[in-house]
Amino acid sequence: MAKLEILEFPDPRLRLNAQTVEVFDAALKRLADDMLETMYAAPGIGLAATQVNEQKRLLVTDVSEGRDAPLVLVNPELLETSGTEMCQEGCLSFPGVYADVERKEWVRVKAQDVTGKSFELETGGLLAVCIQHEMDHLVGKVFVDYLSPLKRSLLLRKLEKQRRHAG
Numbered sequence: 508m509a510k511l512e513i514l515e516f517p518d519p520r521l522r523l524n525a526q527t528v529e530v531f532d533a534a535l536k537r538l539a540d541d542m543l544e545t546m547y548a549a550p551g552i553g554l555a556a557t558q559v560n561e562q563k564r565l566l567v568t569d570v571s572e573g574r575d576a577p578l579v580l581v582n583p584e585l586l587e588t589s590g591t592e593m594c595q596e597g598c599l600s601f602p603g604v605y606a607d608v609e610r611k612e613w614v615r616v617k618a619q620d621v622t623g624k625s626f627e628l629e630t631g632g633l634l635a636v637c638i639q640h641e642m643d644h645l646v647g648k649v650f651v652d653y654l655s656p657l658k659r660s661l662l663l664r665k666l667e668k669q670r671r672h673a674g
């Protein structure tokens with residue numbers, strides 16, 4: 508396994524649209540494993556292939572307390588949603604900044620596993636939020652896109668400030 512580099516805003520590659528995965532081979536399995544390792548090390552609760560410069564419809568997540576329930580979704584599709592809720596979100600591509608985003612409360616998702624087998628998942632809470640956040644990455648969308656221009660510019664200034672202090 509290997510830890511991958513996570514692209515950070517405003518890297519233009521975060522805006523690319525991922526392609527449907529058609530080949531379920533050892534390289535795909537390895538990418539999923541590397542993404543899980545990268546997510547756990549960050550640490551984060553989700554990671555989209557877009558964030559590691561792979562334009563594939565693939566995301567990984569683990570919202571469990573024990574960090575022992577990895578989930579890999581290939582070619583995810585939202586089949587049904589209900590309700591809305593506000594959630595404070597962060598993103599590994601925007602280190603150190605957080606903002607409230609409105610998401611669907613409950614989702615039914617269809618996806619394939621790393622071997623190509625189809626499955627469905629119904630979930631709410633943090634996992635539902637995380638899946639929506641990751642699926643946005645796969646179409647080049649990031650959480651700050653939901654903010655008003657004022658909130659977004661405040662958040663991006665904060666991001667710059669954090670970077671100056673970190674660097």
Ligand code: GNR
Pocket residue numbers: 550551552553554555558594595596597598599600636637640641644
């Ligand atoms: O680690 C992460 N935490 C998080 C918290 C609230 C809502 C979404 C997320 S996803 C984020 C990891 C990440 O950037 N995934 O793309």
Ligand code: NI
Pocket residue numbers: 597598599600640644
């Ligand atoms: Ni993110």
